[in-house]
Amino acid sequence: MTDQQAQPDRELGPVLVVIPTYNERDNIGKIVKRLHAALPQVHALVVDDGSPDGTGQVVDGMVAADDRVHVLHRTEKAGLGAAYVAGFGWGLERGYEFLVEMDADGSHAPEDLPRMLDAAANADLVIGSRYVTGGSVVNWPKSREVFSRGANLYSRIALGAPIKDITAGFRVYRAEVLRKLKLHNVASSGYCFQIDLSWRTHELGFRIVEVPITFTDRVIGESKMSGNVVREALIRVTKWGLRRRGNQLRSVFAPKAKTPSGTAK
Numbered sequence: 015m016t017d018q019q020a021q022p023d024r025e026l027g028p029v030l031v032v033i034p035t036y037n038e039r040d041n042i043g044k045i046v047k048r049l050h051a052a053l054p055q056v057h058a059l060v061v062d063d064g065s066p067d068g069t070g071q072v073v074d075g076m077v078a079a080d081d082r083v084h085v086l087h088r089t090e091k092a093g094l095g096a097a098y099v100a101g102f103g104w105g106l107e108r109g110y111e112f113l114v115e116m117d118a119d120g121s122h123a124p125e126d127l128p129r130m131l132d133a134a135a136n137a138d139l140v141i142g143s144r145y146v147t148g149g150s151v152v153n154w155p156k157s158r159e160v161f162s163r164g165a166n167l168y169s170r171i172a173l174g175a176p177i178k179d180i181t182a183g184f185r186v187y188r189a190e191v192l193r194k195l196k197l198h199n200v201a202s203s204g205y206c207f208q209i210d211l212s213w214r215t216h217e218l219g220f221r222i223v224e225v226p227i228t229f230t231d232r233v234i235g236e237s238k239m240s241g242n243v244v245r246e247a248l249i250r251v252t253k254w255g256l257r258r259r260g261n262q263l264r265s266v267f268a269p270k271a272k273t274p275s276g277t278a279k
């Protein structure tokens with residue numbers, strides 16, 4: 015891992031693109047190359063969870079050849095959320111002002127990132143959204159898209175957050191947001207991490223903007239979606255939603271404070 019000072023990018027300040035990897039040996043080189051073709055000045059941090067296919071060693075070679083590429087090696091597969099928390103911590107310590115989430119498999123087009131960074135000039139969180147006007151999904155099996163849309167609808171209703179693509183994994187966070195989110199308290203490890211951070215960002219009153227993107231299913235390798243990932247999201251979102259309803263009811267039925275004249279305020 016090189017340990018350079020963050021370099022300024024565009025007019026925004028230094029940008030770090032965090033890319034979690036598990037078994038992405040044949041994807042990681044291509045995606046970082048596309049990223050640097052689109053945005054030569056950004057830095058990339060790959061967070062690899064000891065991929066058995068040797069992704070970590072491939073990235074070591076990239077780090078040795080390019081000052082803009084960094085790596086965090088972790089010993090075991092601990093989920094996408096934990097990988098991002100580690101990557102964000104690394105970036106915040108080094109003074110990056112914008113921290114980007116992006117998959118390694120090409121589902122997220124780095125060529126869309128300049129538009130997202132433009133939007134970040136007036137937002138605290140920019141979500142690359144499949145489900146706003148102009149956004150789309152290419153090559154996903156219909157069942158996966160229906161599932162993803164259903165998960166979004168359920169989360170939106172349960173949490174009352176007006177975000178069309180709350181599970182999206184292509185995002186730009188302003189560093190200030192991540193500092194306020196108290197990342198050490200985030201326990202969501204799978205894709206639920208995206209919902210968790212979106213909701214926390216919304217609750218803190220930060221500006222969230224959705225920019226349309228085209229999500230294209232991976233050509234090489236496999237999705238890490240599993241029963242555990244789905245269960246975690248379902249249980250957590252339901253629990254947060256019930257807690258939110260409970261808080262709303264408590265505030266409606268809580269005894270009103272009395273004024274000195276005896277009328278309720």
Ligand SMILES: Nc1nc2c(ncn2[C@@H]2O[C@H](COP(=O)(O)OP(=O)(O)O[C@H]3O[C@H](CO)[C@@H](O)[C@H](O)[C@@H]3O)[C@@H](O)[C@H]2O)c(=O)[nH]1
Pocket residue numbers: 033034035036037038061062063091092093094097116117118119121162181182183184205208232236237238239
């Ligand atoms: N380090 C690490 N990386 C992981 C892990 N699990 C997944 N990744 C990496 O995280 C990225 C996304 O994982 P995929 O498994 O390819 O995701 P997907 O099924 O295509 O899901 C996409 O859509 C979801 C919502 O619909 C998103 O929530 C998700 O972030 C992603 O964009 C890939 O770069 C993958 O290697 C893990 O345990 N550890």
